[in-house]
Amino acid sequence: MAAHQHTAPEKRRTGIDAWLDERIHSGKAIDFSLNHPVPLHIHPMDYLGETTLFIFVSQAITGMLLAMFYHPVAQTPYFICTTAQQVAAQYCPAVGAVSPSEAWMSIQNIMGTTFGSLVRSMHFWGNYFMVVLVVMHMLRGFFAGAYKYPRELTWISGVALLGMTLGFAFTGYLLPWDMKAYWATQVGVNIADTIPIVGTPLADLVRGGPVLTGATLGRFFAIHMLLLPAITGGLIGLHLLLVNIQGVSAADGLVVETDQGETLQQIPNVPEAAADSNSRFVSGGRPVGNTGFSTAVQPGGDVDTRADRL
Numbered sequence: 001m002a003a004h005q006h007t008a009p010e011k012r013r014t015g016i017d018a019w020l021d022e023r024i025h026s027g028k029a030i031d032f033s034l035n036h037p038v039p040l041h042i043h044p045m046d047y048l049g050e051t052t053l054f055i056f057v058s059q060a061i062t063g064m065l066l067a068m069f070y071h072p073v074a075q076t077p078y079f080i081c082t083t084a085q086q087v088a089a090q091y092c093p094a095v096g097a098v099s100p101s102e103a104w105m106s107i108q109n110i111m112g113t114t115f116g117s118l119v120r121s122m123h124f125w126g127n128y129f130m131v132v133l134v135v136m137h138m139l140r141g142f143f144a145g146a147y148k149y150p151r152e153l154t155w156i157s158g159v160a161l162l163g164m165t166l167g168f169a170f171t172g173y174l175l176p177w178d179m180k181a182y183w184a185t186q187v188g189v190n191i192a193d194t195i196p197i198v199g200t201p202l203a204d205l206v207r208g209g210p211v212l213t214g215a216t217l218g219r220f221f222a223i224h225m226l227l228l229p230a231i232t233g234g235l236i237g238l239h240l241l242l243v244n245i246q247g248v249s250a251a252d253g254l255v256v257e258t259d260q261g262e263t264l265q266q267i268p269n270v271p272e273a274a275a276d277s278n279s280r281f282v283s284g285g286r287p288v289g290n291t292g293f294s295t296a297v298q299p300g301g302d303v304d305t306r307a308d309r310l
């Protein structure tokens with residue numbers, strides 16, 4: 001058995017865990033997700049994936065709330081606001097003003113309440129946090145050599161997740177339907193348009209026609225709200241399944257039975273020099289020898305499991 005497939009001792013189930021296990025045999029699945037070895041002295045950088053996941057969940061919740069108040073409509077029924085009723089119906093900011101789009105006004109209305117502005121700001125800044133965290137998580141994976149055998153599939157699913165994250169950012173940017181959103185999207189779609197052969201059909205597809213109109217807003221809204229969350233949800237499930245099967249890389253080959261009890265193995269496939277610098281990275285800068293990731297856990301120490309950390 002590979003070292004990372006260390007099996008936790010049979011656990012006595014209590015409460016809801018026992019209740020569910022008796023009915024739907026959920027115990028094994030719960031153990032699989034929560035009970036696998038991770039290094040005792042894990043570095044904060046190793047949690048960037050979890051941090052990204054936290055922001056993703058926050059984006060999903062705040063996004064659902066925003067969708068209840070946002071109108072994906074580029075036009076308004078009036079061009080110049082002429083009556084107080086139009087203002088009262090929230091189509092216009094004031095009598096005599098040029099009427100803005102319904103999409104823009106709906107966001108103004110969201111921002112007009114304390115809770116609305118909190119939720120919208122969380123969603124707005126969450127987007128930037130998510131992009132930065134995904135890139136940091138990716139860099140950590142790169143510099144720790146976590147993309148190498150046997151985690152190539154985790155890396156590939158991660159690259160797809162990076163694409164999804166950028167897709168969320170790009171499609172979400174248009175939704176306020178103001179000048180900045182409109183022209184920034186125009187530039188983005190025009191760049192895609194320049195790709196030989198596939199560029200123009202692709203640009204027409206996302207635009208919903210040859211020019212950027214209300215059809216584009218509807219299309220971006222559907223992509224942002226339905227298509228990307230569905231694909232991203234599936235990809236995150238796959239990504240986490242792969243991480244669970246293999247354990248985080250610092251934990252790879254973690255536990256090996258030796259004469260001195262449980263001790264650790266070096267990560268396979270990482271050259272000695274890289275392993276040395278990686279192990280400093282993973283062990284939080286504590287001086288280590290050239291024993292690679294093994295120093296992330298004290299030799300002879302106990303095995304920490306995810307369940308222990310919860």
Ligand code: HEM
Nearest residue numbers: 046047048049050052053138141146158159161162248249
């Ligand atoms: C929505 C975006 C993403 C989410 C929610 C996510 C989530 C996670 C989580 C929770 C883990 C396990 C613990 C950890 O290492 O932090 C993980 C591991 C990993 N992720 Fe991601 N990830 C995302 C994007 C990416 C990207 C863009 C890449 C690289 C292109 C990537 C590559 C990896 C790799 C290689 C591992 C294994 C790390 C190891 O074993 O040390 N992930 N991810």
